[in-house]
Amino acid sequence: MRLLPAAGLGLATALVLLQLLQAIVPTAMAYAVGVLVSTLTAGQPPLGPVTLVVALLLAGQVGWLLLEAVQTYTARRVDGVIRARVRSVAAGLPGLDVLESAAFQDRAARAVDPGMGVARERSAGNAVTGQVTLVFRMVSAVAAATLLATFSPPLALALLVVSLGVRAVLRRQWMAIIDRLDADTAGQRYEYYVSTQAVMGAAKDVRLFGLSDFFGGRFRAAAVRTYGPVWRSLLGVLRRQWWIGAVVTLAAAAALGFPAAAVLRGDLEPGGLITVVLAGVGVLSISQMGMEAYDIEYGLRGLDAADELAAMSPRASRPAPAKAARHAPEVRFTDVVFTYPGGDRPILDGLTLTLRAGETVAVVGENGAGKTTLVKLLAGLYAPDSGTITVDGAGPRVRRPPVTVLFQDFVRYPASVRDNVTAAVPPPHDDAAVREALARAGASGLPEDLSASLWPEGTDGTDLSGGQWQRVALARALYAAGRGRRLLVLDEPTANLDVRAEAAFHEQVVAGARDTTTVLISHRLGTVRAAHRIILLRDGRVAEDGTHEELLAHGGDYARFFTTQAAAFHGGER
Numbered sequence: 001m002r003l004l005p006a007a008g009l010g011l012a013t014a015l016v017l018l019q020l021l022q023a024i025v026p027t028a029m030a031y032a033v034g035v036l037v038s039t040l041t042a043g044q045p046p047l048g049p050v051t052l053v054v055a056l057l058l059a060g061q062v063g064w065l066l067l068e069a070v071q072t073y074t075a076r077r078v079d080g081v082i083r084a085r086v087r088s089v090a091a092g093l094p095g096l097d098v099l100e101s102a103a104f105q106d107r108a109a110r111a112v113d114p115g116m117g118v119a120r121e122r123s124a125g126n127a128v129t130g131q132v133t134l135v136f137r138m139v140s141a142v143a144a145a146t147l148l149a150t151f152s153p154p155l156a157l158a159l160l161v162v163s164l165g166v167r168a169v170l171r172r173q174w175m176a177i178i179d180r181l182d183a184d185t186a187g188q189r190y191e192y193y194v195s196t197q198a199v200m201g202a203a204k205d206v207r208l209f210g211l212s213d214f215f216g217g218r219f220r221a222a223a224v225r226t227y228g229p230v231w232r233s234l235l236g237v238l239r240r241q242w243w244i245g246a247v248v249t250l251a252a253a254a255a256l257g258f259p260a261a262a263v264l265r266g267d268l269e270p271g272g273l274i275t276v277v278l279a280g281v282g283v284l285s286i287s288q289m290g291m292e293a294y295d296i297e298y299g300l301r302g303l304d305a306a307d308e309l310a311a312m313s314p315r316a317s318r319p320a321p322a323k324a325a326r327h328a329p330e331v332r333f334t335d336v337v338f339t340y341p342g343g344d345r346p347i348l349d350g351l352t353l354t355l356r357a358g359e360t361v362a363v364v365g366e367n368g369a370g371k372t373t374l375v376k377l378l379a380g381l382y383a384p385d386s387g388t389i390t391v392d393g394a395g396p397r398v399r400r401p402p403v404t405v406l407f408q409d410f411v412r413y414p415a416s417v418r419d420n421v422t423a424a425v426p427p428p429h430d431d432a433a434v435r436e437a438l439a440r441a442g443a444s445g446l447p448e449d450l451s452a453s454l455w456p457e458g459t460d461g462t463d464l465s466g467g468q469w470q471r472v473a474l475a476r477a478l479y480a481a482g483r484g485r486r487l488l489v490l491d492e493p494t495a496n497l498d499v500r501a502e503a504a505f506h507e508q509v510v511a512g513a514r515d516t517t518t519v520l521i522s523h524r525l526g527t528v529r530a531a532h533r534i535i536l537l538r539d540g541r542v543a544e545d546g547t548h549e550e551l552l553a554h555g556g557d558y559a560r561f562f563t564t565q566a567a568a569f570h571g572g573e574r
């Protein structure tokens with residue numbers, strides 16, 4: 001309920017007033033119908049009571065329609081606030097370590113996931129509107145009991161106690177199912193949903209290798225594992241419903257029987273009978289649990305998860321944003337040791353390295369040597385266990401370095417060509433510079449119009465080839481470098497390029513990056529040979545360091561890799 005004001009004062013007031021109307025109408029109707037019947041039996045003109053009954057009917061129906069709309073709008077607004085809160089917690093984390101932890105991902109999934117679809121949506125907004133509904137259902141029951149008390153206070157009290165008691169028992173029984181749903185972890189949910197997404201993503205494989213049974217089987221197994229315990233709980237609850245039915249039947253019999261006996265004794269008019277019976281029904285209606293109980297219980301778990309997420313934010317303050325650098329920066333790694341959270345061995349183990357201002361340094365090494373990890377630390381996405389990293393003297397966790405990175409798994413934004421190129425730097429943007437970056441990146445065959453959408457899944461988007469996407473991502477890095485992010489990291493930038501394009505790469509991209517310190521990671525040694533220096537990583541530290549010629553003369557791993565690649569290439573040429 002504390003989140004209700006987040007929906008806005010107008011909506012919150014409208015919600016409360018409409019709920020109040022819904023709470024009052026049934027009792028008012030019981031009274032009005034009783035008066036109408038009394039008027040008719042007395043042979044008096046019924047215009048006044050008929051008008052009242054019709055007015056109440058209309059008010060109830062119109063109010064109900066408005067309430068549905070206001071409730072939905074309120075709930076979605078509150079959900080928006082929760083989503084914004086989760087986004088802000090995630091964006092406020094200085095690095096990736098907490099973000100990638102299972103605990104964070106599980107809570108984030110609980111806080112914003114759309115629910116399991118069995119009972120209800122998991123929505124904090126629905127929980128808030130459900131709480132308001134519950135309060136006014138109670139008000140409605142108490143109003144009906146007050147009217148019933150004009151006939152018999154003990155009957156009114158007994159019906160109220162039985163209704164509330166039955167409701168409490170039902171609630172406890174059915175909410176055990178919510179516990180089952182909530183025991184499901186983010187991982188299971190992920191598997192459940194991803195299995196359908198994977199079928200879309202793997203459409204080529206599914207057709208080529210006939211994988212429908214593979215995906216179908218996984219989907220079914222995940223669904224049974226997730227929902228099996230829920231279905232068993234549901235059956236158990238249904239089996240225990242007989243005695244609840246018996247208690248409610250007895251209460252209903254009393255609600256009808258006592259007024260009927262009073263009519264037979266001549267103590268109650270037919271009009272009074274109608275009023276009393278309708279009031280009794282109004283009291284008993286609270287015994288039905290209503291969907292708001294699910295909304296409250298399930299939605300509040302999402303809210304709890306959002307609160308837990310906020311508590312997981314580290315005390316450390318966020319690094320200050322990167323400032324546009326006027327000159328190429330200098331980077332120093334000193335005795336850096338780093339192990340991934342949950343990892344059992346350091347990936348970097350005493351790494352010491354200086355990247356001098358304006359230099360192009362190629363980093364090579366076997367798969368898993370730690371090249372990409374080095375870049376993630378340089379960008380401040382992870383903090384070293386020990387040792388220091390500084391960019392022009394400042395640690396990346398104090399101030400974000402003026403870095404721009406073309407990662408191997410670069411992002412394909414579902415946006416225009418212009419937005420894909422300019423995404424890494426704030427506006428204003430310059431179309432001439434965008435076109436220059438695309439030209440330097442060698443991007444050809446793109447839509448001429450920079451506003452054209454590159455959204456392969458959209459109805460009007462254009463899809464690009466893997467190489468074209470990589471060039472667009474490269475153009476993004478080059479554009480950002482030109483706008484003051486003068487530490488340029490290119491991780492496997494030629495992976496999707498053909499041989500001719502790879503040969504032109506150094507001249508167009510690296511040599512053209514003026515006043516920029518460049519880190520170039522590549523397995524294709526043809527790409528790295530023109531770098532000012534080449535670093536070979538082994539066992540988490542720098543094993544070889546020198547120019548291409550120096551390392552060939554040294555005769556170590558680099559020389560062996562180069563000779564092997566060159567031999568394979570020339571062998572292939574013959």
Ligand SMILES: Nc1ncnc2c1ncn2[C@@H]1O[C@H](COP(=O)(O)OP(=O)(O)OP(=O)(O)O)[C@@H](O)[C@H]1O
Pocket residue numbers: 100340341343347365366367368369370371372373374
């Ligand atoms: N997020 C992560 N959590 C745990 N371990 C990771 C994570 N990312 C990478 N690793 C591990 O760290 C090691 C180094 O990975 P990294 O990606 O830095 O290697 P690389 O030298 O870039 O490899 P490649 O040449 O294959 O791209 C690998 O053993 C990898 O399994």
